[in-house]
Amino acid sequence: MNxxxxxxxxxxxxxxxxxxxxxxALRFDRGGAKRLHSLPAQHGWFVAMWTVLPPLxxxxxxxxxxxGLVRQTVLQSPTAAGLSDFAFxxxxxxxxxxEVAKNPYDTEADPLARQLAPVVRAARNRYAWTGTAAxxxxxxxxxxxxxxxxxxxxxARSKVERTLMMGLLVxxxxxIFTTIGIFASLFWESTRFFSQVPITQFLFxxxxxxxxxxxxxxxxxxxxxxxxxxxxxIGAVIAMLVAIPFGLMSAVYxxxxxxxxxxxxxxxxxxMLAGVPTVVYGYFAALTVAPAxxxxxxxxxxxxxxxESALAAGLVMGVMIIPFVxxxxxxxxxxxxTAMRDGSLAMGATTSETISRVLVPAxxxxxxxxxxxxxxxxxxxxxxxxxxxxxxxTITLNPLQSATTVTKQIVDLLTGEAEFDSPKTLAxxxxxxxxxxxxxxxxxxxxxxxxKYREAYE
Amino acid sequence: xTVASPAPHKMSARGVSVSYGDKQxxxxxxxxxxxxxxxxxxxxSGCGKSTFLRTFNRMNDTIASARVTGEITLDGxxxxxxxxxxxxxxxxxxxxxxxxxxxPKSIFENVAYGPRIHGLASSKTDLEGIVERSLKRAGLWDxxxxxxxxxxxxxxxxxxxxxxxxxxxxxxxxxxxMDEPASALDPIATAKIEELIHELRGRYAIVIVTHNMQxxxxxxxxxxxxxxxQLVEYxxxxxxxxxxxxxxxxxxxTGRYG
Numbered sequence: 001m002n003x004x005x006x007x008x009x010x011x012x013x014x015x016x017x018x019x020x021x022x023x024x025a026l027r028f029d030r031g032g033a034k035r036l037h038s039l040p041a042q043h044g045w046f047v048a049m050w051t052v053l054p055p056l057x058x059x060x061x062x063x064x065x066x067x068g069l070v071r072q073t074v075l076q077s078p079t080a081a082g083l084s085d086f087a088f089x090x091x092x093x094x095x096x097x098x099e100v101a102k103n104p105y106d107t108e109a110d111p112l113a114r115q116l117a118p119v120v121r122a123a124r125n126r127y128a129w130t131g132t133a134a135x136x137x138x139x140x141x142x143x144x145x146x147x148x149x150x151x152x153x154x155x156a157r158s159k160v161e162r163t164l165m166m167g168l169l170v171x172x173x174x175x176i177f178t179t180i181g182i183f184a185s186l187f188w189e190s191t192r193f194f195s196q197v198p199i200t201q202f203l204f205x206x207x208x209x210x211x212x213x214x215x216x217x218x219x220x221x222x223x224x225x226x227x228x229x230x231x232x233x234i235g236a237v238i239a240m241l242v243a244i245p246f247g248l249m250s251a252v253y254x255x256x257x258x259x260x261x262x263x264x265x266x267x268x269x270x271x272m273l274a275g276v277p278t279v280v281y282g283y284f285a286a287l288t289v290a291p292a293x294x295x296x297x298x299x300x301x302x303x304x305x306x307x308e309s310a311l312a313a314g315l316v317m318g319v320m321i322i323p324f325v326x327x328x329x330x331x332x333x334x335x336x337x338t339a340m341r342d343g344s345l346a347m348g349a350t351t352s353e354t355i356s357r358v359l360v361p362a363x364x365x366x367x368x369x370x371x372x373x374x375x376x377x378x379x380x381x382x383x384x385x386x387x388x389x390x391x392x393x394t395i396t397l398n399p400l401q402s403a404t405t406v407t408k409q410i411v412d413l414l415t416g417e418a419e420f421d422s423p424k425t426l427a428x429x430x431x432x433x434x435x436x437x438x439x440x441x442x443x444x445x446x447x448x449x450x451x452k453y454r455e456a457y458e
Numbered sequence: 459x460t461v462a463s464p465a466p467h468k469m470s471a472r473g474v475s476v477s478y479g480d481k482q483x484x485x486x487x488x489x490x491x492x493x494x495x496x497x498x499x500x501x502x503s504g505c506g507k508s509t510f511l512r513t514f515n516r517m518n519d520t521i522a523s524a525r526v527t528g529e530i531t532l533d534g535x536x537x538x539x540x541x542x543x544x545x546x547x548x549x550x551x552x553x554x555x556x557x558x559x560x561x562p563k564s565i566f567e568n569v570a571y572g573p574r575i576h577g578l579a580s581s582k583t584d585l586e587g588i589v590e591r592s593l594k595r596a597g598l599w600d601x602x603x604x605x606x607x608x609x610x611x612x613x614x615x616x617x618x619x620x621x622x623x624x625x626x627x628x629x630x631x632x633x634x635x636m637d638e639p640a641s642a643l644d645p646i647a648t649a650k651i652e653e654l655i656h657e658l659r660g661r662y663a664i665v666i667v668t669h670n671m672q673x674x675x676x677x678x679x680x681x682x683x684x685x686x687x688q689l690v691e692y693x694x695x696x697x698x699x700x701x702x703x704x705x706x707x708x709x710x711x712t713g714r715y716g
Contacts, residue, residue, distance in 0.1 A: 339559035348548035
């Protein structure tokens with residue numbers, strides 16, 4: 001039976017278990033007690049959980065284990081004696097046999113594979129039925145066990161609550177394990193890269209041209225410093241020169257000057273900027289801002305200016321980041337006690353003196369944390385730079401020149417024809433790992449700053 | 459030489475009412491404040507005494523819904539007239555709040571804040587002199603002189619409140635308004651604040667709001683009793699506490715309500 005249908009059957013059994021248990025609980029002899037420990041429905045849930053969870057968990061495990069078992073059985077069959085000892089060839093024939101087992105009219109397959117196909121099919125059927133039977137057995141056993149425990153004084157409520165708590169715990173762990181998994185896979189691929197290219201050459205090399213890699217010395221053209229510089233220059237310098245002043249000033253206006261009505265429409269509008277898909281910013285950068293920047297460069301006396309400038313990408317990225325800075329600054333300014341503001345105003349300070357000398361300094365840790373988070377977002381941003389920045393890896397201080405970023409290069413390295421074990425492709429993972437580590441550190445620092453700051457006022 | 463006219467009052471309120479939206483918090487209050495006297499406002503919570511105090515340096519301006527009518531003068535000048543600059547008014551009428559609110563800056567910077575924004579010091583030495591003098595007057599100098607660069611928020615509650623008083627003194631105001639300055643402090647810190655008020659009397663006109671009647675009796679020469687937004691009785695402190703004219707005042711100071 002296919003696993004999907006089987007799950008439905010198990011859920012059906014669970015429903016029957018629920019109804020049975022509830023009906024039984026409703027008929028309990030209360031023996032004079034006014035209240036039972038658990039509601040009838042909670043007894044129902046207890047039985048339903050015991051009916052559904054063990055077979056489902058078993059099926060998950062089984063679906064992971066059974067392909068290996070099928071393979072074992074097929075390899076031990078007499079027909080498999082003719083298989084090559086060479087692992088690569090053997091796996092290829094087995095894979096074809098699996099295909100033929102699904103689709104017997106595949107005539108182009110290897111003759112041995114065609115012979116093996118019935119064996120594969122038989123083994124598969126056998127394990128499928130074993131699994132189904134075991135799951136059904138587990139469902140019935142679980143139901144019987146749970147039903148046998150149901151008594152008026154049985155504490156079903158506590159058991160159900162506990163199971164729910166475990167379910168929630170698992171849900172929250174999934175995100176954490178995914179993060180760990182991502183990190184592990186990045187780390188694994190990166191170690192493969194660093195076995196071919198020394199880490200120092202990658203981190204401190206200043207020449208980046210992955211299109212022409214010398215097979216004898218791949219590290220010579222995989223020095224990532226120009227990418228780190230470009231990322232820093234576009235994401236942490238140009239973008240922040242836009243985002244910090246505008247974000248901060250809009251937060252100051254919204255918290256200190258704007259009337260309630262103005263704030264009510266202006267704040268959501270500003271926050272809408274954060275909801276615009278980054279690819280739309282990419283269009284805007286490539287089609288509107290970049291040509292304008294090029295014109296400026298021509299006016300400034302560079303007739304051959306590239307339209308793919310660091311400035312265009314950085315400006316648009318800065319605009320994209322404004323709402324992050326603004327909303328963090330807004331929160332921190334709002335968290336400064338009114339007593340500070342009153343104290344300063346009562347000294348005869350003007351509103352702007354109060355803001356610049358008392359409120360902003362008091363809110364500074366929160367603002368700094370907001371900026372760090374914004375930087376970590378900016379340097380991880382991909383679409384804008386893919387569309388507006390160039391691929392030329394140059395180290396330059398001139399914002400009108402082209403520059404490239406880590407994310408843009410990862411995209412370039414992984415698109416098009418690529419072998420998955422060449423230094424060129426593996427370099428993408430090393431770049432990804434570096435980026436991951438940097439943004440992780442920025443986030444940790446930012447969260448620590450925010451936490452410390454919260455403690456100061458509570 | 460002309461014959462000296464009777465000393466004019468430092469500040470006078472005439473028919474002052476304050477309302478927040480529809481709610482009237484202070485009704486038609488008239489009162490005079492004099493230079494060498496400490497004036498105490500007493501009354502049960504919510505009687506409008508703090509609201510009324512805040513009209514003296516226009517701190518109610520910071521609350522959008524607050525509306526003030528009537529007339530308040532400082533040296534005969536209407537402080538609500540368009541000619542009155544609120545920044546200058548607040549430099550002349552300082553304020554100390556219920557909860558100590560030092561800025562998250564160093565002790566020195568807290569006291570130097572006012573002189574800096576009003577441009578009172580011509581040099582760094584000058585500024586240091588003002589800070590030292592203010593801290594001395596606030597009775598805090600000996601406790602903090604060796605750690606002026608420490609954060610003001612690291613001081614104890616009582617020290618913070620004296621720092622706030624030093625901060626207010628530093629701009630050399632004529633009037634100091636104190637809004638329950640000791641209500642968040644322990645008895646020892648409270649005693650120090652009261653002692654300080656005694657020492658400051660004469661140099662500044664002081665108005666203090668308190669819900670502690672013993673405190674009013676100890677520190678003030680004049681007492682105003684507020685109830686439900688109205689000024690019930692105003693007179694010499696000794697008279698208010700020993701021979702109140704109004705029944706409500708008598709009930710309050712004998713602890714029958716409040």
